[in-house]
Amino acid sequence: xxxxxxxxxxxxxxxxxxxxxxxxxxxxxxxxxxxxxxxxxxxxxxxxxxxxxxxxxxxxxxxxxxxxxxxxxxxxxxxxxxxxxxxxxxxxxxxxxxxxxxxxxxxxxxxxxxxxxxxxxxxxxxxxxxxxxxxxxxxxxxxxxxxxx
Numbered sequence: 334x335x336x337x338x339x340x341x342x343x344x345x346x347x348x349x350x351x352x353x354x355x356x357x358x359x360x361x362x363x364x365x366x367x368x369x370x371x372x373x374x375x376x377x378x379x380x381x382x383x384x385x386x387x388x389x390x391x392x393x394x395x396x397x398x399x400x401x402x403x404x405x406x407x408x409x410x411x412x413x414x415x416x417x418x419x420x421x422x423x424x425x426x427x428x429x430x431x432x433x434x435x436x437x438x439x440x441x442x443x444x445x446x447x448x449x450x451x452x453x454x455x456x457x458x459x460x461x462x463x464x465x466x467x468x469x470x471x472x473x474x475x476x477x478x479x480x481x482x
Contacts, residue, residue, distance in 0.1 A: 338370040340413070340435050344463045347413040347437070350377040350390065351470055357382060361470045364390040364414040366398035366407065373410070374398035390414060391422035395429050407431045408455070415467040417444035417460070427453045435459040437467025 343365055350363025354377035366374040376393035380386055391414055399405050411433040418426060418436065423445035426434060430453045439460065441447060452458065 336370070340459060340462045343367055343372070343411070343413040344415070344435065344437055344467070346372060346375070347390075347415050348463065348466060348470070350375055351415045351467070354378045354390070355470060355474055361474050362390045362414065362416045364394040364412060366394045366410050366412055368398075368402075368407075368410045373401045387421065389419065389422050391418050392425055395425055395431075399429070405429065411435060413462075415463075416440055416471065417446065419443050420445050420448045420450040423450040423452055426456065427451065429453075431456055433457040433459070435462050437461070437463050438471060439464070 346365045347363040350365065351361040354363060355361035359378040359381050363377045365372050374394045374397035376390045376397060378390050379388040379393060391412060394412060395407070398407055398410060407429040409432055412426065412431050413435045415437040417438065417440040418434065434452065434456060
C-alpha cells in the first residue's frame with residue numbers, strides 16, 4: 334500500500350498556509366518543514382504583518398524547524414513551499430543544509446534559479462508539485478490587488 338505521505342500531500346499542507354496568508358492580505362506563499370513524514374514547522378508570508386521584508390514563508394519555517402529540533406541544521410528535513418524560493422531564502426536554505434526542497438510554482442523573475450543562487454551541494458530539489466494550484470492562488474491575489482488600485 335502506498336503511503337499517503339507524499340510530495341503532493343505535504344504541498345497541500347503548504348497551500349493551506351498560503352491560503353492563510355491570502356486571507357491576511359499577504360502574498361500567498363506557504364511552507365512546511367517535514368522530517369520523517371511529520372510536519373515540524375508551518376509558516377506563511379508575514380512581510381506585511383511584521384513590516385519585515387525578510388519575513389518570507391521559508392524564513393519563518395526555517396526558524397520554527399530549527400527551534401523544534403534544537404539546532405540550526407536541517408539536513409534530514411524537507412522544505413515544501415508553494416513558490417520557488419528567492420535568492421534570500423535559497424541562501425538561508427544553503428546555511429541550514431536542508432536535505433530537500435520541494436516547490437510548487439516557478440518564479441522566473443525572482444526565483445533562485447533566475448539568479449543562479451546555489452543551494453547546498455547535498456540539497457535535492459523537486460520542482461512543480463501542484464504547480465497550477467500554487468500558481469493560480471498567486472495569480473488570483475495579484476489580479477485582485479491590481480483591481481483595487
